[in-house]
Amino acid sequence: EVQLVESGGGLVQPGGSLRLSCAASGFAFGSNLMTWVRQAPGKGLEWVANINPDGSDKYYADSVKGRFTISRDNANSFLSLQMNSLRDEDTALYYCLGGTYGQYWGQGTLVTVSS
Amino acid sequence: QAVVTQEPSLTVSPGGTVTLTCGSSAGAVTNDHWPYWFQQKPGQAPWTLIHDATNKHSWTPARFSGSLLGGKAALTLSGAQPEDEAEYYCLLSFPGARRTWVFGGGTKLTVL
Numbered sequence: 001e002v003q004l005v006e007s008g009g010g011l012v013q014p015g016g017s018l019r020l021s022c023a024a025s026g027f028a029f030g031s032n033l034m035t036w037v038r039q040a041p042g043k044g045l046e047w048v049a050n051i052n053p054d055g056s057d058k059y060y061a062d063s064v065k066g067r068f069t070i071s072r073d074n075a076n077s078f079l080s081l082q083m084n085s086l087r088d089e090d091t092a093l094y095y096c097l098g099g100t101y102g103q104y105w106g107q108g109t110l111v112t113v114s115s
Numbered sequence: 116q117a118v119v120t121q122e123p124s125l126t127v128s129p130g131g132t133v134t135l136t137c138g139s140s141a142g143a144v145t146n147d148h149w150p151y152w153f154q155q156k157p158g159q160a161p162w163t164l165i166h167d168a169t170n171k172h173s174w175t176p177a178r179f180s181g182s183l184l185g186g187k188a189a190l191t192l193s194g195a196q197p198e199d200e201a202e203y204y205c206l207l208s209f210p211g212a213r214r215t216w217v218f219g220g221g222t223k224l225t226v227l
Binding site for chain 1 (some may be wrong): 116151153155160161162163166167172202203204206214215216217218219220221
């Protein structure tokens with residue numbers, strides 16, 4: 001059974017940092033592009049970042065570039081998102097997404113940025 | 116960054132047919148944009164219906180189909196069921212040295 005389980009969300013003050021993790025199992029994690037997607041409360045989906053299978057290429061949405069860093073540990077099938085300089089507008093449910101054709105979604109972890 | 120546009124809302128009768136579209140401010144949508152379609156119901160994570168414009172996953176009901184139509188990506192639902200009422204999002208990948216993905220704003224589909 002394929003599973004993507006996100007963790008690390010929580011309440012953080014503006015300007016603070018959080019590190020999200022996504023534990024993957026049941027598919028060839030190390031062979032797949034992995035992605036973070038977020039959804040602000042009551043809003044649509046927003047792409048955040050991609051990382052290629054070996055971790056050598058990373059792409060970011062303009063809204064997070066320079067503040068967020070995506071990384072992966074293929075040995076342990078983990079995807080991470082280091083989020084620094086958090087803003088109110090980063091408040092969202094963060095999903096990890098992967099698979100050969102982007103077919104596997106986690107259930108999300110909630111990040112709330114508020115003072 | 117390109118803007119991806121979808122109809123904000125559509126209504127279809129049970130058993131009817133409806134087509135949702137996905138356009139790009141950067142020009143015609145092609146296979147190079149790797150169009151994806153996702154379905155999301157309230158309180159649930161999204162799930163992937165279509166990848167690379169026309170390809171279904173094993174769990175995608177046969178009544179859904181994807182295509183390229185008139186410079187846009189399209190998702191056609193033939194024989195709508197009440198359980199198809201949901202938000203539908205398209206996703207396009209924009210090629211170049213800095214490949215980026217952009218979601219459309221979503222289409223709220225009502226089956227009524």
